[in-house]
Amino acid sequence: MDRSPATRSRFLSVLDGTVQDPPPLWMMRQAGRYLPEYRAVRAQAGDFLTLCYTPSLAAEVTLQPIRRYGFDAAIIFSDILVIPHALGTGLRFEAGEGPRLTPVADRAALSALSHTLDPAKVGPVYEAIADVRAQLPAETALIGFCGAPWTVATYMVAGQGTDDQAPARLLALREPELFQELIDRLVEASITHLSGQVEAGADAVQIFDTWAGVLDPASFERWCAEPLRRIVAGLKAKHPYVRIIAFPKGATLEALEAISDSGIDAIGLDWSADRRAARQRLSDTVALQGNLDPLRLIAGGSALEEEVERIRADFDGVRHIFNLGHGIRPETPLEHVEKFVEAVRRAR
Numbered sequence: 001m002d003r004s005p006a007t008r009s010r011f012l013s014v015l016d017g018t019v020q021d022p023p024p025l026w027m028m029r030q031a032g033r034y035l036p037e038y039r040a041v042r043a044q045a046g047d048f049l050t051l052c053y054t055p056s057l058a059a060e061v062t063l064q065p066i067r068r069y070g071f072d073a074a075i076i077f078s079d080i081l082v083i084p085h086a087l088g089t090g091l092r093f094e095a096g097e098g099p100r101l102t103p104v105a106d107r108a109a110l111s112a113l114s115h116t117l118d119p120a121k122v123g124p125v126y127e128a129i130a131d132v133r134a135q136l137p138a139e140t141a142l143i144g145f146c147g148a149p150w151t152v153a154t155y156m157v158a159g160q161g162t163d164d165q166a167p168a169r170l171l172a173l174r175e176p177e178l179f180q181e182l183i184d185r186l187v188e189a190s191i192t193h194l195s196g197q198v199e200a201g202a203d204a205v206q207i208f209d210t211w212a213g214v215l216d217p218a219s220f221e222r223w224c225a226e227p228l229r230r231i232v233a234g235l236k237a238k239h240p241y242v243r244i245i246a247f248p249k250g251a252t253l254e255a256l257e258a259i260s261d262s263g264i265d266a267i268g269l270d271w272s273a274d275r276r277a278a279r280q281r282l283s284d285t286v287a288l289q290g291n292l293d294p295l296r297l298i299a300g301g302s303a304l305e306e307e308v309e310r311i312r313a314d315f316d317g318v319r320h321i322f323n324l325g326h327g328i329r330p331e332t333p334l335e336h337v338e339k340f341v342e343a344v345r346r347a348r
Helices: 009-015 035-045 048-052 055-069 082-086 107-112 119-135 147-157 164-175 176-200 219-236 253-260 275-282 294-299 300-313 336-343
Strands: 073-075 091-094 098-101 141-147 204-209 245-248 266-268 286-291 319-323
Touching: 009 204, 009 245, 009 319, 035 048, 035 055, 035 294, 048 055, 048 091, 048 119, 055 073, 055 119, 082 147, 082 176, 082 300, 098 147, 098 204, 107 176, 107 266, 119 141, 119 176, 119 204, 141 147, 141 176, 147 164, 147 204, 147 219, 164 176, 164 219, 176 204, 176 219, 219 245, 219 253, 245 253, 253 266, 253 275, 253 319, 275 300, 286 294, 286 300, 294 300, 294 336, 300 336
Parallel strands: 073 141, 141 204, 204 245, 245 266, 266 286, 286 319
Antiparallel strands: 091 098
16 A cells, blocks of 8 residues: 555545644545435436445446545445345335344344355445546545444344434343344454455545444443454454544544544544544544534535634644534535535635
């Protein structure tokens, strides 16, 4: 892997230890429904999984926000539920209702899962990454990703998204050994899938733990922090120079401190995070990423521009990657994204 400062420098150099001013910028879900060109390709694909599993289409939508806004990093278009699908879980996406999976909530369902990832499911992701890498500008980094084991397990146990992740939380409390086996299976699958993405051309990876914030401290340690440490160790054993970003949405500052020495290179902050406290307690160990509220991007005007300035001021002088505190929403006006990019990149 080329780690020279002249190559893909702004985003990767922050992860490697250098402060950049202005900070590098990308957005979670930047390849998505707010873009008319994405909606056109989505209609061409016919359904979401076809879009994910057709390398040429996944590559195209990955590149669209780079062409339009020139972000410092692209993130491959895929889904966190590729891993359970590749382990043999039934998966479909219902219009307006989100994902539906065959539940894995007992010993029989867990035993039915494969111990290896189906190449027909993960192979197209790696093909898309290689295609994107070949087309990206040399200075633009490419991010691969997976869902964290805890968050993926919440969908697998319930068979769908839930408001409070109660099905997974209850299974973890009632049958911790069974739930541990599910988490262990997902840890190994995550290492394999992330490694495949790095080998295909990803410069960095992000681990999305969307539902980390629902857990008490002891549960966070067991189901989020420890699996993350194992994934980081396993991935860096194979790829010592890969950069890893963790995004445990909603986690407390104490929880973030608990993972800051896990070998990750950056921590993503959601919009509720206390930036100054995070800077004080985390910035010596990891780069910080975030954390604009996506609703401010919809609102635009002073609600957007003043917060961009506050974020830049709060992270001035430390390693920072500008991002949202969660994914961009479909109703976000394009002109607000343009203003956002201009504001982040404006000289201070």
